[in-house]
Amino acid sequence: MLNLRLEDMDLQPIAEKVLAGERLDFQDGVTLYQSNDLLAIGYLAHHVREKLHGKRTHFNVNRHINPTNVCVASCKLCAFGRKPDTPGAYTMALEEAFRIAGENWTEAITEFHIVGGLHPNLPFQYYVDLLRGLRERFPSVHLKAFTAVEIAYYAHMTRLSVREILEKFKEAGLGSLPGGGAEIFAPAVRRVICDHKIGAHMWLKIHRTAHELGLHSTATMLYGHIESAEDRVDHLVQLRDLQDQTHGFQTFIPLAFHPANTELGKLVEHAETTGFMDLKNIAVARLMLDNFPHIKAYWIMLTPRVAQIALRFGADDIDGTVAEEKIYHDAGAKTPQVMTRQEIMRLIKEAGFEPFERDTLYRPVSRTETSVSVQV
Numbered sequence: 001m002l003n004l005r006l007e008d009m010d011l012q013p014i015a016e017k018v019l020a021g022e023r024l025d026f027q028d029g030v031t032l033y034q035s036n037d038l039l040a041i042g043y044l045a046h047h048v049r050e051k052l053h054g055k056r057t058h059f060n061v062n063r064h065i066n067p068t069n070v071c072v073a074s075c076k077l078c079a080f081g082r083k084p085d086t087p088g089a090y091t092m093a094l095e096e097a098f099r100i101a102g103e104n105w106t107e108a109i110t111e112f113h114i115v116g117g118l119h120p121n122l123p124f125q126y127y128v129d130l131l132r133g134l135r136e137r138f139p140s141v142h143l144k145a146f147t148a149v150e151i152a153y154y155a156h157m158t159r160l161s162v163r164e165i166l167e168k169f170k171e172a173g174l175g176s177l178p179g180g181g182a183e184i185f186a187p188a189v190r191r192v193i194c195d196h197k198i199g200a201h202m203w204l205k206i207h208r209t210a211h212e213l214g215l216h217s218t219a220t221m222l223y224g225h226i227e228s229a230e231d232r233v234d235h236l237v238q239l240r241d242l243q244d245q246t247h248g249f250q251t252f253i254p255l256a257f258h259p260a261n262t263e264l265g266k267l268v269e270h271a272e273t274t275g276f277m278d279l280k281n282i283a284v285a286r287l288m289l290d291n292f293p294h295i296k297a298y299w300i301m302l303t304p305r306v307a308q309i310a311l312r313f314g315a316d317d318i319d320g321t322v323a324e325e326k327i328y329h330d331a332g333a334k335t336p337q338v339m340t341r342q343e344i345m346r347l348i349k350e351a352g353f354e355p356f357e358r359d360t361l362y363r364p365v366s367r368t369e370t371s372v373s374v375q376v
């Protein structure tokens with residue numbers, strides 16, 4: 001029996017379910033979001049995290065590559081996308097992308113995380129060649145690339161099916177899909193924050209298809225703008241339902257909305273999310289997503305300080321070294337753009353956990369001074 005003191009007695013039946021290993025329902029999710037008893041919620045989430053992973057805390061050595069910020073969509077939530085030929089718009093030549101991929105190669109990277117805008121003129125072959133070229137040059141690096149939104153756009157551009165696009169990418173070296181573009185599934189919110197993006201049905205269909213093809217993926221949720229507690233719970237439950245069917249999601253990453261330089265920032269009453277809200281989202285996710293192996297505290301978005309505390313609120317993953325993050329920094333993030341392995345391990349150890357370097361598929365990575373290998 002846990003030594004849990006509740007201040008909010010509405011949490012009592014939820015605590016009993018969690019301790020008995022029972023699934024929480026929609027109303028439980030709303031109750032958790034409405035409660036201010038953060039320590040009790042965190043305690044329960046930590047209980048689940050410890051049952052799954054003990055003290056193990058995952059991280060990886062990765063690099064973000066954003067080949068273009070040119071984007072035909074005008075999502076109010078985004079500060080990254082630019083219209084073609086406007087100030088700040090860029091598109092990397094393939095050779096440039098390959099050069100950036102290999103820049104400052106001081107620690108062997110195990111993952112490239114590749115996402116970009118919806119460019120109106122880049123041919124589909126550019127993306128295939130990007131994957132193929134990276135695989136040839138960096139054969140040991142896992143390519144986690146293209147959100148469901150990008151996949152849907154390439155299918156629309158080429159008139160190929162989503163499955164065909166994914167098959168072509170897989171053949172060129174795609175290893176898994178990142179979780180971006182999910183935002184909040186509720187249509188009324190989506191209409192305001194990302195009007196031109198695919199809807200929930202399509203986002204989920206693309207991840208389902210990826211899972212059917214043997215690709216793993218991650219899932220995100222953007223919170224802290226105009227969404228309600230019910231919208232967040234609906235989002236989590238839709239992800240949980242798909243996961244029950246495919247088991248293809250590895251990780252869930254709650255993403256805090258950063259308002260600077262965005263249209264949505266002007267519509268939102270408050271400024272940035274608070275530490276309280278960030279920790280609550282991590283903990284509620286751990287409690288609701290009982291079939292997701294991992295919950296990630298993305299330090300770029302949370303700050304290293306809050307991400308470290310999130311490890312006691314249900315998170316078992318802190319993302320990676322990242323290198324050159326653009327999406328959040330265009331939206332005003334004050335965090336550094338890179339952390340070293342040593343810095344990440346210090347954060348984890350200081351909080352009483354054991355750092356566990358993983359590859360994208362959560363297999364252990366071992367390093368010596370001169371080499372890196374993944375245990376399969």
Ligand code: V47
Pocket residue numbers: 077078079080147177178179180181182183218219220221222253255256257258259262298319327328331
């Ligand atoms: O889809 C865009 C979000 C996402 C803003 O898969 C914003 O492991 C806050 O998905 N404020 C892209 N959020 C990043 C992403 C991600 C990050 C880390 C790890 C993984 C993973 C995926 O960033 C977008 C959108 O939801 N975003 N603009 C903004 N102003």
